[in-house]
Amino acid sequence: MANSRFEYVKDFEQPDGLLPNTWIVVRIDGRGFHKLSNHYQFIKPNDRRALDLMNAAAVEVMKELPDLCIAYGVSDEFSFVFHPSCQLFERRNAKIVTTIVSTFTAYYIHKWAEFFPSTPLKPPYLPSFDGRAVIYPSSAILRDYMSWRQVDCHINNLYNTTFWTMVQQGGMSNTDAEQELKGTVSSDKNEILFKRFGINYNNEEEIYKKGSVLYRQFELQEPKVAQSEEEGSAVPQAETSRSQQDKLKRLRRKAQVVVDHIDIIKDDFWLRRPWILSGKPGKLPGVPA
Template identity: 75%
Template structure:
């Protein structure tokens, strides 16, 4: 009821608007996924079904929220990025985070049976996720964030691949494997894998080594010979009006979302997909690449 005597309680609500003209990354993580993976018998060190399920749920989020320009996932974690010119929900942190977390969780649970048809979800171990929003002031720092996550993917996967090879194939208990790997370098782990188990880490699947990057697939640009230029600051150009924003959303909804497993640390990925950092739609591709429906 408008103007009721109880309306004063609204004064307790605190504003949580994120800084303007900054990249917003909403990172979600699985809650208690070590226990969940054990409960449902996930394959070690990587369960392709679980990773494909994470990617499918992330694609659902990207399709539901056309304001998102890129996402990156490893293990039970996903990072979703909004361009600095995004005005979705007036950039309110709680709205952005809860919308992404709830939408991702809904897709994850809905799609579970597609990837684990013989392992139905049980009330004792239902998947859930938490999330946070972090702001990055420019594209260079935003790219450093994305690079950090991909480097972590490689480090963690190399360790896990070595650890579980020692346990499952080498017959070591977990404590012994942990002690032997403590303080080892990447070269040491590669040597253990190759000499003991005949595993060439370079031949492992790219999804395990590089993680998964999601983006809208416009026509790829030619690779530039020069180093990538910083995009124009949103402070130096007019922010899109609400009408323009809606037109951009409609255009983005028509573009396919792809799941890729590529190097996002080097400039080439970003140079050939300038629409990610510019926030402006690219040219529609002449040929569709492999997509996840």
């Protein structure tokens, strides 16, 4: 591009690079989804179609961005995780966040008709998402973040399941159900579900209790000793050449992106899938060594 006297305006742009050697988590949330879900009559407390649509959009984001190593979704939110070695867009905050948000929104709208064929999208009730990036200095803190989101999923789903059961099956008003649940703990809610309505919360579908975990599937490994804190942490890593980065991306693209509903708080999930924290692709299932 030729220089011009107007080019000085570039000086007003501020650098927004995210700290090197840290985990990047881009968390997106639906904007105004309470009104949207009411307008399109989402089923309460959980609409499987809406959750599957969220997952389908997230899978496409994972496919388009091989730098992503794992994602976690619940309700109208999704967290996308980049390894500390990621150099996508030179780790520029705005570029990474806007790419995730716009790609996810595009696929969410594109795939809407697959999951809601009888209720086409119409203004002003169009889905949109916001997002922000947060950096975490170690794999231990990243795991705590992921655990926090899954615990939050369980707490919210138990409350919503109990609340809507009291309203839909118990004939209570929203206000009365909310008032009765105020100050209750998990055991209280489980007791209400079981004694009043014969519902064993443990038998609810895993997607509702644990959310959705997306990752690239390589051959599972037998759990070994716990991973050292230094691996995937803020410890500076050896510079990866462009050719090495391209090779890793090709390997990740070959791996299937799976949607799982599994416990990610315990060590077993991470130990059997070491490629997530190491950033090094494993062996593709069914492919000879």
